[in-house]
Amino acid sequence: MTEQPKRFDIGALVDLLTILTVLVIVKQSVLPFSFLYAGPASTFSAMVVATMILRRRGLGWKDLGFRWPENWWKIIGLTVLSMVAFIAATQMMQLFADTFFVDIGVSGRFDHIEGNLPAYIGIMLLVWTHGSFFEELLFRAFVIDRASNAFGGGRIADIAAALFSSIFFGYRHYYYQGMHGALITGAGGFAFAMLYLWFGRKNIMPLIFAHGIFNSLGQTFRFLGIRD
Template sequence: MVSTIQKPKQSINHKGILLDLTIYIAVMFLVREVYIPNLFSLLNGLLWTLTTLAVATWRMKARGYTWKDLGLRKPKSFKKTLLISILVVIVIAIAIITFNILQETLGFLGESESTSKSSNSSFKYLKGNWLMFFSIMPIVLVESFLEELLDRAFLITWFEKLFSKTMIATILAVLMQALIFGFRHSNDISERSITVAIIGLIMGIAYVKFDRNLWPIIIAHCILNTMSMIDRV
């Protein structure tokens, strides 16, 4: 894997990085307790994400980093970027199918009732409603974009810095962000949380493996969420 992102001649303030992560993760989960009933559910989600984006940007600025430093930069080749995105989508599809087969065969895990109800009710209005589909897709795509900035770029980079004294800092960072990514999508250990964690793991590996450019995984994330929303119509 590619080495930890560090600026030249800059020592790592491990206590500061731990403080950053503590603030960020606390806000990430606490802000989800704020739900505006009259606001469209996806807009509530976007509000939560924008809040955590503000916190991440604040802590990055305090450490002298920009989103460009973490991978939000122009790809060298659009064709290569698109091919990587398609490869990531294929790998994720294979991984999820494999997990579902194992889960159904062994029956070692079930979808929690609360998670299942929440998942089914959130988008029930989409069934047969293509006008609604096209109305909400801009929000879905923006959310996909922001999740890659936060869950991959920020969390992986900051966890790497926290674990930088170990030889497996990058591996730990990729694993940690995947676990957080999975858990915050359902707040339990269920089929859904593990499936999302698998997606986060593969996205995290792709981010590190392919020169830490965010665009391949942003495009892959947008493709996956678009396919998921089409499946609900």
């Protein structure tokens, strides 16, 4: 007997649209008041709502791969692999982005960090909450899981979900990085998304650590005044 294809999951679609709505509305609402904290405010809000949605579905974040590692050496190796894949994907996309769009950097969003220890400590707290754990749990684990289920499940649905999550991830960075940065960030997000699928959606910690390390290095360079 052949396996019947999964049907379109309206519940998963509602879950997905709910989180996307929270992310967009909260960020756009906070932007007029804070260019720096609009993103974090939206991810914090979305994490609360996503956690409630998962509980209502009888699930938890561990079901999407957020669990204590059993083998730290494996996690370290996969983290290094994730960093290499991210660099490769973003460098390839940069060749395209440089041809058609102007690189505006981060629009001065983090200029206040240079030489400012309290600001540096504050931004590092955001790096290891909003910028690593929350973004990976939301844009990789939650969005991919809900989108894949909404599309009916299976390999094609997984890839479509990975692509969708990456496009939305790039869009999330457009407001301060422009199209150039959005394309590069989206490409890195797609590399992470495909790794998440390769990990079987059971291990998101390497992506969290890789994301946090990249952001930590970037903010540390800014604090020290090291320019590209």
